[in-house]
Amino acid sequence: MxxxxxxxxxxxxxxxxxxxxxxxxxxxxxxxxxxxxxxxxxxxxxxxxxxxxxxxxxxxxxxxxxxxxxxxxxxxxxxxxxxxxxxxxxxxxxxxxxxxxxxxxxxxxxxxxxxxxxxxxxxxxxxxxxxxxxxxxxxxxxxxxxxxxxxxxxxxxxxxxxxxxxxxxxxxxxxxxxxxxxxxxxxxxxxxxSAPLRSAKAELHKLNAELEQRVQDRTAELQHALHMREEFLSVASHELKTPITSLQLYVESLLRANQRGTLSVDHATPKLLKAKEQCGRLENLINKMLDVSRASASEDPLPIEAEEVDLAEVARSVGEVFAEGLQRAACELRLRADQPAVGHWDRMRLEQVVTNLLSNAIKYAPGTVVELEVRSSEDRATLVVRDGGPGIPEEAQQRVFERFVQLSPKSHAGGFGLGLWIVRSIVDAHGGSIKLTSKPGQGTTFQVELPSRRSA
Amino acid sequence: MPSHTLLLVDDDAAIADALSELLVDEGYTVVTAANGAEALRYLRANVAPSLILLDLMMPVMDGYAFREVQREDPALSHIPVFILSAGHLGDRVRSLGVAGVFKKPLLLDALLAAIQEHCAPRA
Missing domain, CATH: 3.40.50.300 (P-loop containing nucleotide triphosphate hydrolases)
Incomplete structure (x- = not known):
């Protein structure tokens, strides 16, 4: 006005x-x-x-x-x-x-x-x-x-x-x-x-300047959010269409073979298995998106179903699942998780944490040594994932935990830019903390600390 | 008569696998590359394919960068290109000057008909 x-x-x-x-x-x-x-x-x-x-x-x-x-x-x-x-x-x-x-x-x-x-x-x-x-x-x-x-x-x-x-x-x-x-x-x-007018004017100036600053900050925030949303929509649509495309191609190929009369069990089985794999890929993507929309719809932390879990065992089993992916990315996994690290946690969520940190390492640090380590002390456990990749510049280190952030979207590394955000949400929900240490050219280390038992 | 060779450039292993199997079933010879750089290496070492099927969003060298190099190279610029993309198909895609643009998921009949048409002169 x-x-x-x-x-x-x-x-x-x-x-x-x-x-x-x-x-x-x-x-x-x-x-x-x-x-x-x-x-x-x-x-x-x-x-x-x-x-x-x-x-x-x-x-x-x-x-x-x-x-x-x-x-x-x-x-x-x-x-x-x-x-x-x-x-x-x-x-x-x-x-x-x-x-x-x-x-x-x-x-x-x-x-x-x-x-x-x-x-x-x-x-x-x-x-x-x-x-x-x-x-x-x-x-x-x-x-x-x-x-x-x-x-x-x-x-x-x-x-x-x-x-x-x-x-x-x-x-x-x-x-x-x-x-x-x-x-x-x-x-x-x-x-x-007069003194009252002068002070009123000065106050008004100050208020105006503050208001102006707030409007600018808010506008910048909104523009940032809008940009992130657009970026996310374009990445999400690409990510979802990719498995649908391959799924559809396997199905089309079976239909065409059937039309030609060349469909045999030998021919069909591998295609059906591959189609099934793409269904799993789609399901993973959709679950990730649901997690995010659920978590952003409320201020509450992610729901946690806590039970006795050995984090070292979780790390070993996720490492096994990743054997093929690590090999494909020419990464060597050095696993140090021999001692049990037992706590009261949500096993599925912890699997997600290890999975996301490992898949990040594969994605951004192919061809390097990836270390996965679990340590335990009296009242907490520590999970460390270290890669030998290009590292994360200091100014971006806070940003990586935000939603929909991909540091190099132009490299088309794939994914929603949600992995680390989900990791942090899960760690927060367990009352833990996550720390990132990285220097350009010297790899990246994520260190997660989890209290063995959540204090109420 | 040798069959037509198609160069399929896509970083998604499942799409590359599914589409090349399907094209092989249709009687084509298919060579795959996981990004623009791999595709260029193949093109410079082999006889030109009849058609290039090009994804846009790929690591290392994306479809836009590949197309830029291809258009500048007189040995490669004549090879027709179809874009197959799951991304937004806007002005930037139109500026690539390609023979066809197809959205993922693919309308297979249309794609196969267009491929056939482009390969027809030699058939």
Whole structure:
């Protein structure tokens, strides 16, 4: 939301919101001409109803002449009633003796009439030249209430104070009761802000900057999430279509052989076995996706079905399953898991952890030595998977545990980019921790620590 | 009459296996390569195949990079290429200037008919 601003007409002031109540200290007629003529010109040109109570030594006739120079159609505007220029003598006759309440209500009524007549609001200048010393304290109190009254209306008020008639204390009183003050120094108007306004502005600046930063951060987060989602969808669709394609080809091939009359058991059996393998591949992919959507649908950790499990035994059996894959990737597996490492864990989930870490090593570090080690101490077990691959650059090491992150999607290594995210979710659900140490060119080590028994 | 040779370039072992068996059943000779680099090695050492069936997303050298090299090489640029891809087939695929584009999973009848058509002149 932006607050609509009104041009003040005074370059040192710039634009103002409705409700502004400020003052000026003037020395001579020149000061008044120089500020009030452009102030009212801006009001007239922006469809505001204007009230100018002039100040000595700048009378009403003089004011009309000076304003007419700046606003050629001033007389039409005056006869339409857009602007009233009243000599301070006459104004004093009209408003002198009225209470502060009556004067304030007068402004509000005038504002209401201006709006009813189709004006955007009310622009006025008051003057205090007529003010006698004995009325000063009442007037100071009145000015304080003006700020509050104007705040909720389309009113802009500029109060002119003759500097030579104000003592130092008076200047302080006046500045305190206006949002800011204008004073001419060495021929230039200068703005003096009251302390509350200055701090309010500073606070606003700070809030704006914070808000801006938050919007930027949030936008970047959303863009990142959107990008990840697109990346994931494209990878997921590719990953799912690949086993479907081979499955379909095996089935088509059987159908065609059948049509040709060349289908035999010898011919069909290996194809059916391969088709079955592709079904398993598809099932794995779908399970992975379900795990992810289940885990991301709730804040709860993955459900764990804990039982007595020997992590060393789990590592050995997964290592066996991987024998063929390791061979294909020309990886040598060094298994060190001779001592039992028993704890209260979910066996299936731990198999998944070892599987994902091993398949990552095969995928990203083919042709290297892969070490798989299980150690146990009194109250926990440690699983280490170390490869001799290209390593993970430091800036990416946190990212690898995020969902759908593949450090090198362009290398088409395959998979969803979910493996390490699932590993971390499982480790978290067991109350454990996972640590990654890697240096480019020096391989990668994942170290998982699991408490033997989850503390409730 | 020697049968037509097709070079099938796909990193997915199951797809390569299933499709080459099926094409062999259809009477073609099939040579497989697991990525663009392997395919180039084969092409530079052997008689040109009648057609190249090219996957896009592959490690080491993907289909786009392969096609770039192939188009630059006067000895290879004349060999027609069919793209077989499970990915999104957008402008980038159209810019490859290939003889055919087929989505995975494959519409087999259409693919076989197109292969046959491309091999017909020599048949």
């Amino acid at each position: 932006t607050i609509p601003l009104r041009p003040s007409g005074i370059p040192a002031v710039g634009d103002l919101p409705w409700g502004s109540h400020f003052c000026q200290f003037y020395g001579d007629r020149e000061d008044l001409v120089d500020s009030l003529v452009p102030y009212f010109k801006a009001g007239l040109e922006n469809n505001e109803h204007c009230l100018w109570v002039t100040s000595e030594p700048f009378g009403a006739t003089d004011a009309r002449t000076m304003l007419r120079n700046a606003v050629p159609d001033l007389d039409q505007r005056m006869s339409r009633g857009q602007i009233e220029i009243i000599d301070h003598h006459d104004w004093y006759m009209k408003s002198g003796g009225k209470s502060a309440d009556e004067v304030l209500q007068g402004w509000v009524d005038r504002h209401g009439r201006a709006l009813a007549q189709g004006y955007a609001g009310l622009r006025l200048t008051g003057n205090t030249y007529w003010l006698e010393r004995q009325d000063w304290s009442d007037f100071v109190e009145y000015e304080a209430r003006v700020t509050d009254t104007f705040k909720s209306h389309n009113i802009i008020g500029l109060c002119s104070y003759c500097l030579s008639r104000c003592g130092p204390r008076d200047v302080l009183d006046v500045v305190r009761n206006h949002q800011f003050a204008l004073i001419r120094q060495a021929g230039e108007w200068e703005l003096i802000e």
